[in-house]
Amino acid sequence: MTPAADHAHVGRNVVLGVAGGIAAYKACELLRRLTESGHDVTVVPTANALEFVGATTWAALSGNPVASDVWDSAHEVPHVRIGQNADLVVVAPTTANVLAKAAHGLADDLLSNTLLTARCPVVFAPAMHTEMWEHPATQDNVATLRRRGAVVVEPAEGRLTGADTGKGRLPDPDELFEIAAEVLARGGATTAADLAGRHVVVSAGGTREYLDPVRFLGNRSSGLQGYALARTAVARGAEVTLVAANVSMPDPAGVKVERVETTAQLRDAVLSAATSADAVVMAAAPVDFRPTQVAESKIKKAEDGSAPELVLEQNPDILAELARDRPRPATVVVGFAAETGDAHGSVLDHARGKLARKGCDLLVVNDVSGGKVFGSTENEAVLLSADGRSTSVPQGTKSALAHAVWDAVVARLEAETA
Numbered sequence: 001m002t003p004a005a006d007h008a009h010v011g012r013n014v015v016l017g018v019a020g021g022i023a024a025y026k027a028c029e030l031l032r033r034l035t036e037s038g039h040d041v042t043v044v045p046t047a048n049a050l051e052f053v054g055a056t057t058w059a060a061l062s063g064n065p066v067a068s069d070v071w072d073s074a075h076e077v078p079h080v081r082i083g084q085n086a087d088l089v090v091v092a093p094t095t096a097n098v099l100a101k102a103a104h105g106l107a108d109d110l111l112s113n114t115l116l117t118a119r120c121p122v123v124f125a126p127a128m129h130t131e132m133w134e135h136p137a138t139q140d141n142v143a144t145l146r147r148r149g150a151v152v153v154e155p156a157e158g159r160l161t162g163a164d165t166g167k168g169r170l171p172d173p174d175e176l177f178e179i180a181a182e183v184l185a186r187g188g189a190t191t192a193a194d195l196a197g198r199h200v201v202v203s204a205g206g207t208r209e210y211l212d213p214v215r216f217l218g219n220r221s222s223g224l225q226g227y228a229l230a231r232t233a234v235a236r237g238a239e240v241t242l243v244a245a246n247v248s249m250p251d252p253a254g255v256k257v258e259r260v261e262t263t264a265q266l267r268d269a270v271l272s273a274a275t276s277a278d279a280v281v282m283a284a285a286p287v288d289f290r291p292t293q294v295a296e297s298k299i300k301k302a303e304d305g306s307a308p309e310l311v312l313e314q315n316p317d318i319l320a321e322l323a324r325d326r327p328r329p330a331t332v333v334v335g336f337a338a339e340t341g342d343a344h345g346s347v348l349d350h351a352r353g354k355l356a357r358k359g360c361d362l363l364v365v366n367d368v369s370g371g372k373v374f375g376s377t378e379n380e381a382v383l384l385s386a387d388g389r390s391t392s393v394p395q396g397t398k399s400a401l402a403h404a405v406w407d408a409v410v411a412r413l414e415a416e417t418a
Contacts, residue, residue: 014039017091017111019098020048022161023127027092029173031061044111083117090180093127093170096138103141121183123151130166149193151237153254171253179253182235193237194410200238201273202229203284205245207263212295221285223247228398230255241273245284263315279332279409282319323359330416332409333360338368361386
């Protein structure tokens, strides 16, 4: 998870709207993360929310008076001023009722008034029963809000109120904080959701090819960069499918996660998800070779000290296949290249050759000499384009590199539709 100190924009005015759902108690942790990061947070709970968590709790955690009624401190015109002064509005949890009010411009309480007057980015984190989330009325309201530039985070799947399970659970507060921080770092309301209406696929982690039930060939990819790409895409309004290979991190908020182990499984999952994708970013590190045979039981040490002979075959080239057989002609395909220089050429020499061979639109080049990048919270890269352009991304957070990648993707998508 990205440390709070990595986010450039601190000390901002954040409004935390809390609607009347059982998940309201989880917003306390989100509030704590926001205040500990230096943000000045005004909590605006609905009357129903106060049935779950009282005003005293919100005031104690935020260090500010709680605004819950348009008539409180009327001389300060709170129904207008709170929204006007906000750099970000986050509504967590968001009920179906609040989604409907926001979509249709109703203003019968302080939170709905705040949403109408805010001219900053707005993030909604819905939480409700599956049937309510899937109802056509709710889905129409979500589509309306996304079309206007709001970020509506997909609910998680899991245990709901009572014995029910399904889609509609509030995502983890730590992950919601990451989305809020990314939206704040992104800037104004007009550019915050430039991937709204787009479906993107991201792969992350490193595949494994098993030698026997306990041993495998693998690599050092941690998945951190792929997860940063997924989080930042959500913060920019995209529908995100993340294919994660052997990554143990929690699911990013608002992301559909498919977990795989082998390169073949990664290929199948990516190609399936790509059929409806506007962009595919292959940040995973597939193992290039696999054993021709996998032992059914653990390979034992030989008494004479000899080692078993391994016969390897090449795995399918997922990136080249994606670029060659695009399910949609306009799909932007992005590859990653972890390269080292050698006697035959520099890092960029090898990368340019790879870009030409693979046929992708963009290639993100990492110099991994001496083990750099792997497992680090920071990254630096060069973005190579199929048209010959290159862009250097200086050392910084993996989120910063992720935004640079999405900037390049958005530019290509907009050029396609111009």
